[in-house]
């Protein structure tokens with residue numbers, strides 16, 4: 001488990017920058033945890049505090065009950081074997097072959113030639129590059145270079161893998177294959193993965209939980225499926241709407257939506273489903289119970305990893321009292337719901 005307690009980081013120099021302003025965070029073993037934020041939010045600083053490449057100005061970094069902020073340099077060097085890291089621009093050694101790059105951390109800890117050979121072969125197999133062992137980085141595509149970066153990061157059998165914008169330099173197809181590899185590594189080896197990104201698509205694809213950071217402060221944190229169906233902070237709403245449209249479709253806006261109920265208006269409602277509730281016959285249920293007509297104007301179902309989530313925009317027709325009763329009932333169901341407004345009855 002990784003626990004960050006009240007981490008602050010102020011960069012010195014003439015103009016002091018407070019990059020982190022009291023970060024509290026717990027990342028469970030085996031989790032894929034996303035940290036998302038815009039440029040300059042403090043993401044890289046935060047992830048570099050986890051392995052103490054950046055020393056926090058104050059606060060504690062506790063990994064498996066050990067406080068890294070209290071360790072000497074040599075203790076830290078030993079501890080960092082448990083924490084692999086991959087980077088946006090791969091950071092491979094251009095004069096070394098693929099196999100030699102992967103072997104590098106093992107050479108540093110004085111592993112025997114035999115051990116290194118076996119380990120490199122199994123890592124090459126894991127990342128699907130067995131046929132590229134003798135190539136130099138310049139002979140590889142971006143995706144292949146990142147695979148080498150991943151293999152090198154895993155060479156010391158870390159328990160944690162930190163990924164700093166690991167797919168930001170890659171095209172969407174290659175990004176997908178690298179994310180699949182990370183997910184596979186998480187499942188097969190049980191490694192905890194911390195993913196730093198500015199792309200919500202990356203979070204949606206592989207993260208179990210996510211925290212959004214802005215100006216050195218965590219604005220919101222939660223399970224990815226909860227965040228997608230019900231973001232609270234403006235920052236998270238902006239990220240969610242960057243990949244799923246929560247705006248009212250133009251066709252619905254044009255119906256003449258008002259905020260107040262009226263005898264000649266019907267209620268416009270958004271229903272938000274996730275997980276098993278996606279299969280619940282909510283609309284049929286409301287129609288039967290309240291003898292109202294419900295018309296579906298818009299629907300959208302998507303998946304976060306294997307978990308479905310979706311939106312439905314419906315119009316509840318009937319007199320004002322029945323509309324209100326039907327909505328009160330919907331509020332008791334295990335789904336999200338909100339009244340978006342009221343539309344003229346003839347729609």
Ligand SMILES: Nc1ncnc2c1ncn2[C@@H]1O[C@H](COP(=O)(O)OP(=O)(O)OP(=O)(O)O)[C@@H](O)[C@H]1O
Pocket residue numbers: 011012017018019037038039040041042043044045046198
């Ligand atoms: N070594 C440094 N010295 C001074 N200021 C720094 C240093 N590194 C980062 N900063 C500042 O700290 C703040 C957070 O930077 P950081 O790189 O952590 O953000 P980020 O979210 O990773 O941004 P990006 O996505 O653009 O890399 C920024 O204002 C940045 O200018």
